[in-house]
Amino acid sequence: MTSPELNRLFDTEQFRASGHALIDALAEQLALELQGNASLIQWQSPLDAEQAWEQEMPEHPVLEPHQLSAWLQQEILPRQLAMHHPHSMAHQAAPPLPLAALADLVASFSNQAMAVYETGPVATLIERQLIRWLSSMIGWTHGTGVLTSGGSQANLTALLAARQTIDPHIWDKGITTVRGPLRILTSALSHYSISRAAGMMGLGTEAVIAVEADAKGRMSIEALRQAHQACIKRDEHVMAVVATAGCTATGSIDPLQAIGEYCRTQGLWLHIDAAHGASALLSTHHGSKLEGIALADSVTWDAHKLLYMPATLSAVLFRDKASSYRAFAQDASYLFHQEDDREIQDFNISARTLECTKRMMGLQLLVAFKLYGRQGLARLIEHVFLLAEQFASLVSQTAGFELLMPPETNIICFRYLGKQALAQGALNRLQANIRQSLLHQGLFHLSQVSIDENTWLRCTLMNPYTQAVHQAELLQHIQQIGDELLSS
Numbered sequence: 001m002t003s004p005e006l007n008r009l010f011d012t013e014q015f016r017a018s019g020h021a022l023i024d025a026l027a028e029q030l031a032l033e034l035q036g037n038a039s040l041i042q043w044q045s046p047l048d049a050e051q052a053w054e055q056e057m058p059e060h061p062v063l064e065p066h067q068l069s070a071w072l073q074q075e076i077l078p079r080q081l082a083m084h085h086p087h088s089m090a091h092q093a094a095p096p097l098p099l100a101a102l103a104d105l106v107a108s109f110s111n112q113a114m115a116v117y118e119t120g121p122v123a124t125l126i127e128r129q130l131i132r133w134l135s136s137m138i139g140w141t142h143g144t145g146v147l148t149s150g151g152s153q154a155n156l157t158a159l160l161a162a163r164q165t166i167d168p169h170i171w172d173k174g175i176t177t178v179r180g181p182l183r184i185l186t187s188a189l190s191h192y193s194i195s196r197a198a199g200m201m202g203l204g205t206e207a208v209i210a211v212e213a214d215a216k217g218r219m220s221i222e223a224l225r226q227a228h229q230a231c232i233k234r235d236e237h238v239m240a241v242v243a244t245a246g247c248t249a250t251g252s253i254d255p256l257q258a259i260g261e262y263c264r265t266q267g268l269w270l271h272i273d274a275a276h277g278a279s280a281l282l283s284t285h286h287g288s289k290l291e292g293i294a295l296a297d298s299v300t301w302d303a304h305k306l307l308y309m310p311a312t313l314s315a316v317l318f319r320d321k322a323s324s325y326r327a328f329a330q331d332a333s334y335l336f337h338q339e340d341d342r343e344i345q346d347f348n349i350s351a352r353t354l355e356c357t358k359r360m361m362g363l364q365l366l367v368a369f370k371l372y373g374r375q376g377l378a379r380l381i382e383h384v385f386l387l388a389e390q391f392a393s394l395v396s397q398t399a400g401f402e403l404l405m406p407p408e409t410n411i412i413c414f415r416y417l418g419k420q421a422l423a424q425g426a427l428n429r430l431q432a433n434i435r436q437s438l439l440h441q442g443l444f445h446l447s448q449v450s451i452d453e454n455t456w457l458r459c460t461l462m463n464p465y466t467q468a469v470h471q472a473e474l475l476q477h478i479q480q481i482g483d484e485l486l487s488s
């Protein structure tokens, strides 16, 4: 390779100039989105949209470095779903804090592999610091864990650790060593990653027993007791109870204290999937909603949800250090050196993660804590929880709308009933069609859920800029679209 060729790949000045231009472009986009002046989404069916992307791989450059930022601004940014737009209210992914996103650029640039301490020294120390902070918010003094790429991976890691407590030979010999089937008890409203984990662990998804939830979407403790006793009678091993703090569909929080006490007395591993709700622990106002979380053996916490981090950034936390080593076990002489003492080996993160190479994930969150403190982040969470309460009360006061339940977090489920009574099928289709119309017109981004065969529109008020005026506008659009659909 010639030196000009090399320079083209690693040119410091081009990096500086392109970086400045790019940040300018992103700042412009951020301002447009926050004011609602950027398009929310330019909807096109994926089949049509992909036609423009069926291009040959460039054999030679088709873009000059000085054109990079303009190309991103023209071709990519306008085609995104605008996460900072106040009309973006579908899912739990956050409009990320801009300075956290900036810190994340450092992670890409420095590319710390983080398998062992020496491949990411400061990244490892950041991660350990964050894990200590999050553990202490749960109420654990000696909590430990790792950052993971998403809550699904955190849930899988926790359940792998739980599985080992049934029989330490499972890792080597497989689950066939266990006499009698393994079971996981969780609410009917738990996230699909729990049943997916059961599938991946070779238990089969039918190993997950859905425990009834009450009208507020919370696991019934009586139903849990009955499900557990039924397993004992059938000679089945319950390897974990999974409670949810902030369930995906409704944001409901299971009764953690009661579930925790039951699991303690029965010697059951309790995993709390608090991917959505754990961040409420930062708030002195809402933290008590998760009372009992310290009784868990393991907890999942997503920072890319209510901690407003760019995805993906989650944590799997363990009350007890030995448990955090149960999920995985590997001999890899090229990474883990037997001669290192136990305390030093503890700094080799990949001994406890699914990944070998792992991105320096923690910097963005460390930066957020440093810039805004616990209190600053807590105020943001309190703000969106309040927006959700306000929206729920607007829905319940507006004729023609039905609220599923008052929100415990920032997720609201509701539906438009129309002016005359509709059969269940027609009512369900109406919600789906309203949602689709809002999306296709680029007006609002909502999600939908099906609970007990009823379809509900679902809003997750993640964006602190989604104010009362936007909420009122949403209901007006829904009413108008709904009435048009019903009359056509």
Ligand SMILES: Cc1ncc(COP(=O)(O)O)c(C=O)c1O
Pocket (backbone or CB within 6 Å): 092, 149, 150, 151, 152, 153, 155, 191, 193, 244, 246, 247, 248, 273, 274, 275, 276, 302, 312, 314
């Ligand atoms: C309760 C709950 N658990 C787990 C997950 C999965 O998290 P991730 O999307 O980070 O993998 C979600 C995501 O929506 C969730 O709501």
